[in-house]
Amino acid sequence: MKTVFVVGAGPAGMFAAQKIAQAGHQVIILNRDIKPGGLAEYGIYPTKDKMKVGLRKQFAKVLALPNVHYLGHVTVGQNGCLSIADLRNLEPCAIVFAVGAQGTKKLELEGSSARGVYSAKDFVYFYNQLPPFTSQDFSIGKRVAVIGMGNVAIDIARWLLVDAPEKAAAVIVVARRGPFEAKFDKKEFASVEGFLDREAFQRELKRIEPQLAAVGQDISKVADETFPVLKKAELQASEDSRLLFRFLSSPQRIHVDQAGRIERLTVTENLLVQRGESTACKATEQTADLEVDTMIFAIGDVADPSLGLPYGKDSYLINPDTSDAARAAYEVFDDVRSCAMQGVYVVGWARKASEGLVGIARHDAEVGATHILKYLDCTTSKEIAVDEIKRHIEAKGVRVVDKADLELLARAEEQQARERNLSWFKFSEDEAMLAAIEAERAKAGVLV
Numbered sequence: 001m002k003t004v005f006v007v008g009a010g011p012a013g014m015f016a017a018q019k020i021a022q023a024g025h026q027v028i029i030l031n032r033d034i035k036p037g038g039l040a041e042y043g044i045y046p047t048k049d050k051m052k053v054g055l056r057k058q059f060a061k062v063l064a065l066p067n068v069h070y071l072g073h074v075t076v077g078q079n080g081c082l083s084i085a086d087l088r089n090l091e092p093c094a095i096v097f098a099v100g101a102q103g104t105k106k107l108e109l110e111g112s113s114a115r116g117v118y119s120a121k122d123f124v125y126f127y128n129q130l131p132p133f134t135s136q137d138f139s140i141g142k143r144v145a146v147i148g149m150g151n152v153a154i155d156i157a158r159w160l161l162v163d164a165p166e167k168a169a170a171v172i173v174v175a176r177r178g179p180f181e182a183k184f185d186k187k188e189f190a191s192v193e194g195f196l197d198r199e200a201f202q203r204e205l206k207r208i209e210p211q212l213a214a215v216g217q218d219i220s221k222v223a224d225e226t227f228p229v230l231k232k233a234e235l236q237a238s239e240d241s242r243l244l245f246r247f248l249s250s251p252q253r254i255h256v257d258q259a260g261r262i263e264r265l266t267v268t269e270n271l272l273v274q275r276g277e278s279t280a281c282k283a284t285e286q287t288a289d290l291e292v293d294t295m296i297f298a299i300g301d302v303a304d305p306s307l308g309l310p311y312g313k314d315s316y317l318i319n320p321d322t323s324d325a326a327r328a329a330y331e332v333f334d335d336v337r338s339c340a341m342q343g344v345y346v347v348g349w350a351r352k353a354s355e356g357l358v359g360i361a362r363h364d365a366e367v368g369a370t371h372i373l374k375y376l377d378c379t380t381s382k383e384i385a386v387d388e389i390k391r392h393i394e395a396k397g398v399r400v401v402d403k404a405d406l407e408l409l410a411r412a413e414e415q416q417a418r419e420r421n422l423s424w425f426k427f428s429e430d431e432a433m434l435a436a437i438e439a440e441r442a443k444a445g446v447l448v
């Protein structure tokens with residue numbers, strides 16, 4: 001039996017682990033969060049219960065495989081309890097990095113460290129109750145600028161308008177290009193369409209009509225192509241909350257009030273230009289000011305450089321070998337030694353940040369796993385004692401969470417849900433999860 005470390009237990013890590021384990025190898029999953037699931041647990045919209053429950057069941061099946069081991073609450077990297085060198089010293093046959101896209105895309109704007117300015121990833125972690133984000137300040141004001149026009153921006157608008165305990169009065173989606181370049185799914189937009197301020201939207205279309213016409217875009221087609229809501233009868237608009245769009249605008253400067261919170265956003269106004277098949281934007285000298293007290297960047301994420309893998313522009317380096325490009329695309333490349341890192345792979349959003357839904361991450365991980373399995377054929381067997389690794393990490397003062405602990409935690413959360421008469425309950429702090437595990441363990445001990 002050969003041993004493979006899988007770092008990260010989001011969809012990519014779990015489905016890669018499944019494929020490698022089903023081929024008969026031992027898999028040891030090391031995961032930063034106590035619970036598995038990654039963004040499936042802590043990113044997907046909280047009320048998408050059916051999808052979350054379905055994915056949890058699939059992940060539970062992977063963990064039920066006897067040759068899959070789980071070590072949660074274990075961060076790998078420069079800021080973690082194990083470095084990549086530590087992992088390699090343990091001599092697994094291969095290491096698969098499925099750590100997602102934990103870095104933040106930086107726009108380097110003046111004022112971006114102001115209170116009330118957040119990255120989408122951190123904000124969705126916050127409302128999905130991932131520690132430590134749950135206990136950090138993600139306070140929302142009355143007027144929120146959400147930068148970006150993809151599904152994540154719409155999820156955030158939905159939270160702010162529909163489910164947040166204190167709802168925003170206005171959410172302004174700020175997009176560098178125009179309405180025809182909206183990237184969200186129409187189905188996702190349906191969750192917020194009732195909040196769209198139609199009059200303001202028509203005024204905005206009129207404002208940008210000349211710039212759209214310059215690249216052959218016709219505003220009368222917006223309803224057919226990207227905003228079908230405009231063809232529907234207007235619902236009773238919400239009195240308290242509105243959804244607004246500001247197209248052809250890129251954030252330029254964040255103005256900060258005396259308390260250190262964002263009070264205004266200056267945007268650069270853009271033109272559209274045709275670049276081959278696609279429509280790009282070009283900054284003008286003109287600017288405009290948006291009165292906002294909160295700003296959330298939903299412009300995609302990048303790979304986390306602090307993990308310690310060789311890093312290029314926003315992503316880990318992969319093998320540029322073109323003779324077997326399909327395989328090489330999953331191998332990490334050591335640019336110092338100018339060769340592939342033997343047995344070190346990336347899959348899912350760690351390979352291509354913010355690329356697609358769970359199904360895409362799963363497919364990517366499974367394709368990656370087929371290459372890893374071929375590589376394993378050429379290595380010699382080595383089984384590593386999981387308990388030894390666990391003890392090695394625990395010696396660094398980390399409380400490692402294993403499969404048995406996850407079952408105890410699930411039991412404790414179910415119990416809390418019953419007591420509070422809720423359909424589900426999640427502990428939102430690591431300490432609370434660890435205490436619940438200990439309490440369940442003690443109870444089980446008493447019963448034995």
Ligand SMILES: Cc1cc2nc3c(=O)[nH]c(=O)nc-3n(C[C@H](O)[C@H](O)[C@H](O)COP(=O)(O)OP(=O)(O)OC[C@H]3O[C@@H](n4cnc5c(N)ncnc54)[C@H](O)[C@@H]3O)c2cc1C
Nearest residue numbers: 008009010011012032033038039076099100348349357358
């Ligand atoms: C806001 C939002 C909403 C979404 N909604 C949907 C949806 O409705 N439907 C859908 O199909 N898809 C949705 N997606 C996309 C989906 O979540 C991703 O496709 C998928 O989660 C990517 O999987 P992954 O395993 O590559 O990364 P992730 O899910 O990010 O998993 C990464 C894992 O790595 C671990 N990790 C990170 N760093 C380290 C480290 N240094 N050491 C150890 N472990 C580490 C993390 O704890 C995590 O468990 C959404 C994404 C976002 C951001």
